[in-house]
Amino acid sequence: MSTAVTQSAMSTAVTQxxxxxxxxxxxxxxxxxxxxxxxIQPVVWLFLFGNLxxxxxxxxxFGTTSDLDYLVPGVVVMSALSSNMWAGMTTLDEIQRGTxxxxxxxxxxxxxxxxxxxxxxxxxxxxQSVVIVLLGLLGGADYPGGIGGVVVxxxxxxxxxxxxxxxxxxxxxxxxxRESIIGINTxxxxxxxxxxxxxxxxxxxxxxxxxxxxxxxxxxAMVAGRSALSKQPDWGDVAGRGGALLxxxxxxxxxxxxxxxxxxxxx
Amino acid sequence: MSTRxxxxxxxxxxxxYPGDVTALCGMDVTVEPGTVFGLLGPNGAGKSTTVKILTTxxxxxxxxxAVAGHxxxxxxxxxxxxIGVVAQSSGADPVxxxxxxxxxxxxxxxxxxxxxNRRVDELLARFTLTDAARRPVKTYSGxxxxxxxxxxxxxxxxxxxxxxxxxxxxxPEARTAMWDEIARLAxxxxxxxxxxxxxxxxxxxxxxxxxxxxxxxVVVEGTPxxxxxxxxxxxxHVELREPVGEAGRTVLQGALAGLPGxxxxxxxxxxxxxxxxxxxxxAVAIPALLGALERVGVAVAAATVARPSLDDVYLRYxxxxxxxxxxxxxxxGDRVLAGTGGA
Numbered sequence: 001m002s003t004a005v006t007q008s009a010m011s012t013a014v015t016q017x018x019x020x021x022x023x024x025x026x027x028x029x030x031x032x033x034x035x036x037x038x039x040i041q042p043v044v045w046l047f048l049f050g051n052l053x054x055x056x057x058x059x060x061x062f063g064t065t066s067d068l069d070y071l072v073p074g075v076v077v078m079s080a081l082s083s084n085m086w087a088g089m090t091t092l093d094e095i096q097r098g099t100x101x102x103x104x105x106x107x108x109x110x111x112x113x114x115x116x117x118x119x120x121x122x123x124x125x126x127x128q129s130v131v132i133v134l135l136g137l138l139g140g141a142d143y144p145g146g147i148g149g150v151v152v153x154x155x156x157x158x159x160x161x162x163x164x165x166x167x168x169x170x171x172x173x174x175x176x177x178r179e180s181i182i183g184i185n186t187x188x189x190x191x192x193x194x195x196x197x198x199x200x201x202x203x204x205x206x207x208x209x210x211x212x213x214x215x216x217x218x219x220x221a222m223v224a225g226r227s228a229l230s231k232q233p234d235w236g237d238v239a240g241r242g243g244a245l246l247x248x249x250x251x252x253x254x255x256x257x258x259x260x261x262x263x264x265x266x267x
Numbered sequence: 268m269s270t271r272x273x274x275x276x277x278x279x280x281x282x283x284y285p286g287d288v289t290a291l292c293g294m295d296v297t298v299e300p301g302t303v304f305g306l307l308g309p310n311g312a313g314k315s316t317t318v319k320i321l322t323t324x325x326x327x328x329x330x331x332x333a334v335a336g337h338x339x340x341x342x343x344x345x346x347x348x349x350i351g352v353v354a355q356s357s358g359a360d361p362v363x364x365x366x367x368x369x370x371x372x373x374x375x376x377x378x379x380x381x382x383x384n385r386r387v388d389e390l391l392a393r394f395t396l397t398d399a400a401r402r403p404v405k406t407y408s409g410x411x412x413x414x415x416x417x418x419x420x421x422x423x424x425x426x427x428x429x430x431x432x433x434x435x436x437x438x439p440e441a442r443t444a445m446w447d448e449i450a451r452l453a454x455x456x457x458x459x460x461x462x463x464x465x466x467x468x469x470x471x472x473x474x475x476x477x478x479x480x481x482x483x484x485v486v487v488e489g490t491p492x493x494x495x496x497x498x499x500x501x502x503x504h505v506e507l508r509e510p511v512g513e514a515g516r517t518v519l520q521g522a523l524a525g526l527p528g529x530x531x532x533x534x535x536x537x538x539x540x541x542x543x544x545x546x547x548x549x550a551v552a553i554p555a556l557l558g559a560l561e562r563v564g565v566a567v568a569a570a571t572v573a574r575p576s577l578d579d580v581y582l583r584y585x586x587x588x589x590x591x592x593x594x595x596x597x598x599x600g601d602r603v604l605a606g607t608g609g610a
Contacts (some may be wrong), residue, residue, distance in 0.1 A: 099358030
């Protein structure tokens with residue numbers, strides 16, 4: 001009996017999460033400028049970094065001599081981070097507009113309220129990642145890991161996105177200031193990107209940077225994705241980094257749902 | 268009806284916000300089922316905080332509250348199923364259409380399929396939004412948005428409806444229309460409405476019972492007529508030509524308080540030119556008042572007699588004119604607003 005109740009509560013939460021996701025996707029699709037920027041920005045990155053790093057890759061240590069082969073996963077992961085970390089701004093808008101309070105006075109599952117924009121961001125991230133991979137293919141990139149490798153890269157970038165979308169939501173709920181989100185995001189984006197193997201071979205990084213990169217979730221996604229795309233994937237590496245990303249994503253989502261308690265005290 | 272349990276009971280609610288801003292200090296509210304109850308008070312008096320606690324948004328520091336028979340702290344989910352909430356900013360999704368907003372709201376309460384569509388059509392028709400149903404909400408006028416807000420609050424046919432400042436920010440025409448709408452809602456079978464407002468006229472017109480709220484507690488409660496009836500006699504307002512200072516007020520107080528048939532003398536401290544007097548018979552008191560003022564050399568610009576208004580009730584129980592409380596709230600209220608994102 002009680003399991004049945006829990007089960008039906010679970011399925012209600014899932015259904016409601018979908019309602020909230022759908023709603024965010026509608027907003028996204030009805031603002032074509034948004035959609036366009038999300039898809040065009042990675043193209044710009046691909047083009048800029050492609051030209052900039054063309055000769056760097058020839059230095060060796062990248063495991064490939066094609067700059068695009070190396071750059072595509074880097075741009076995928078960097079784009080996942082930079083688009084998801086703004087999720088908290090949507091949450092702030094909803095708080096300020098009164099939308100969140102309206103939903104909070106309904107029986108809607110708190111998890112659904114918090115995760116709608118995480119899931120919609122995840123779907124957009126998946127689409128964005130696939131588009132970058134396809135553009136790479138058009139530009140002559142080679143993915144020896146095949147479809148399986150691409151799937152791992154996309155899943156890893158979605159998990160990375162989930163971590164930062166959920167943390168951004170939590171920040172929005174706790175601090176309730178645009179400036180804090182803008183400040184933290186600008187502070188984090190570049191260090192997280194460049195303290196990783198996104199655009200530089202591990203062998204060519206100073207050793208202290210390599211040690212920091214070991215603790216950088218962006219690098220976990222990087223290593224997992226790139227390994228899966230290579231000729232001989234190290235599945236132990238993929239599982240280890242993927243597992244760490246999943247664990248952190250679950251923790252971030254849990255934390256973001258917890259923020260409703262502090263919201264209830266301060267509202 | 269008197270045998271049914273109250274629709275809303277709040278006892279001794281206390282709520283302090285970070286930064287030692289006291290929002291509520293011992294708030295008591297009881298609303299009988301099927302009635303319209305008004306919480307009247309200036310901005311920052313604690314009305315919205317009370318509504319937030321009763322609608323499970325906020326937790327009180329102490330005190331108890333039950334809505335539709337369910338404890339708001341122990342069974343928030345049961346309360347949420349029973350209530351509809353129209354907040355000051357209900358935040359309908361501006362990019363979505365009116366219909367989509369209503370559909371989502373209905374779905375959150377478990378409505379679906381044909382039942383959901385029927386309910387949405389019904390609400391659109393009732394709030395004259397059918398023609399605008401397929402337009403994004405950002406194209407709506409203020410009045411249309413407010414009607415949609417109320418429709419959202421009614422999506423699941425709640426037992427208790429909370430209307431927080433339902434007409435604030437509306438133009439006079441839209442306000443009158445909203446009043447008619449609320450009056451119609453009040454006639455609905457069994458619906459209980461708790462309304463907050465800082466418009467005296469609104470409370471007088473819509474609420475069967477009113478609680479006047481000042482500085483986080485109820486200072487007096489009753490039907491509008493009871494409240495006005497408790498004030499003996501007429502209100503006489505005298506407008507002076509020149510503002511009077513602290514010293515002048517003491518002199519005037521002495522000169523006026525002793526007059527026969529005059530009960531209370533209160534000075535308007537905002538503009539320093541108004542004096543409000545409560546008298547057994549206004550027509551008799553005016554010549555005496557004018558004579559007394561002339562003897563102390565104070566020139567009068569105007570004098571009026573009125574039957575007691577809610578403003579007079581407010582003055583009597585909160586110790587200041589309504590406009591003064593509002594002016595004070597402008598300053599203090601900003602702090603509260605900044606801390607809570609809309610107190």
